[in-house]
Amino acid sequence: xxxxxxxxxxxxxxxxxxxxxxxxxxxxxxxxxxxxxxxxxxxxxxxxxxxxxxxxxxxxxxxxxxxxxxxxxxxxxxxxxxxxxxxxxxxxxxxxxxxxxxxxxxxxxxxxx
Amino acid sequence: xxxxxxxxxxxxxxxxxxxxxxxxxxxxxxxxxxxxxxxxxxxxxxxxxxxxxxxxxxxxxxxxxxxxxxxxxxxxxxxxxxxxxxxxxxxxxxxxxxxxxxxxxxxxxxxxxxx
Numbered sequence: 058x059x060x061x062x063x064x065x066x067x068x069x070x071x072x073x074x075x076x077x078x079x080x081x082x083x084x085x086x087x088x089x090x091x092x093x094x095x096x097x098x099x100x101x102x103x104x105x106x107x108x109x110x111x112x113x114x115x116x117x118x119x120x121x122x123x124x125x126x127x128x129x130x131x132x133x134x135x136x137x138x139x140x141x142x143x144x145x146x147x148x149x150x151x152x153x154x155x156x157x158x159x160x161x162x163x164x165x166x167x168x169x170x
Numbered sequence: 171x172x173x174x175x176x177x178x179x180x181x182x183x184x185x186x187x188x189x190x191x192x193x194x195x196x197x198x199x200x201x202x203x204x205x206x207x208x209x210x211x212x213x214x215x216x217x218x219x220x221x222x223x224x225x226x227x228x229x230x231x232x233x234x235x236x237x238x239x240x241x242x243x244x245x246x247x248x249x250x251x252x253x254x255x256x257x258x259x260x261x262x263x264x265x266x267x268x269x270x271x272x273x274x275x276x277x278x279x280x281x282x283x284x285x
Contacts, residue, residue, distance in 0.1 A: 059213065059215070061213075090272070090273075099259075099275055099276070099277045099278060100214070100259060100275040100278075102272040102273065102274070105272060113272050115272055147213050147214070149213075155202075156202070156263050156272060156273045157202060157219075158204070158216055158219060159216070159273075160216070161206075161213035161214045161215070162213050163211075163212055163213045164212075164213050
C-alpha cells in the first residue's frame with residue numbers, strides 16, 4: 058500500500074456522461090498530481106495542486122477539471138465523456154511542490170462505452 | 171515542448187543477465203531523473219532517482235547513470251530475477267520549476283526476465 062488512495066478502482070460509463078475520480082494523498086503530503094495513462098499516449102501529466110492551489114497544468118482538456126479541498130484530498134471531474142477518454146487515471150502525491158520522489162496511487166480504470 | 175525518449179520498448183533477458191534501459195531528454199532545465207517500475211494492475215513505484223549534480227547512483231542491483239552533456243540517462247539492472255519483470259518508466263523534470271513543475275515520462279520499457 059503506497060498510502061495514496063484512489064476511488065473508485067473501476068468505472069464504466071456511457072459517452073456524454075460525467076464522472077468524478079477521488080484521490081487522498083499520503084499523510085503529510087501537500088501536493089497532488091493527476092496523470093492519464095493510455096496505451097498510445099503513455100503517462101500524460103494533467104494537473105498539479107499544492108495545498109489547495111493549482112500549481113502546474115499539462116495537457117488537460119477543457120472538459121476536465123480538478124480541485125483540491127481543505128483536507129487535501131483531490132477530485133478530478135471528467136465531463137462530456139468520449140470513447141477516447143477511456144484510460145487509467147493515476148494520482149500521485151508529494152510533500153512539497155517539487156515532483157521529487159512522489160508516490161502514485163493504484164489508479165482508477167475508466168471505461169467509456 | 172519537453173520530451174523524453176525511452177529505448178527499447180521491450181526487452182527480454184535471461185535470469186541472471188543484466189538489463190539496460192536508456193532515456194534521452196530534451197529540456198536542458200531538467201535536473202531530476204527518477205525511474206519507476208509498474209507491475210500489472212498497480213501504479214508506478216519509484217525505484218531509484220538521480221539529481222543532475224551526481225553522475226551515478228547505485229542501490230543494490232540497480233544503478234542509474236546520467237550524462238548531462240549528452241542529455242542521456244540509463245537504468246542498469248544486474249543479476250535480473252523473474253520478479254524484475256514489469257514496465258519501467260524513466261522521467262525528467264526541473265525541480266522547483268514553477269509552472270514547469272511536472273515529471274515528463276518516457277514511453278516505457280516492458281522487461282521480461284525469462285527463468
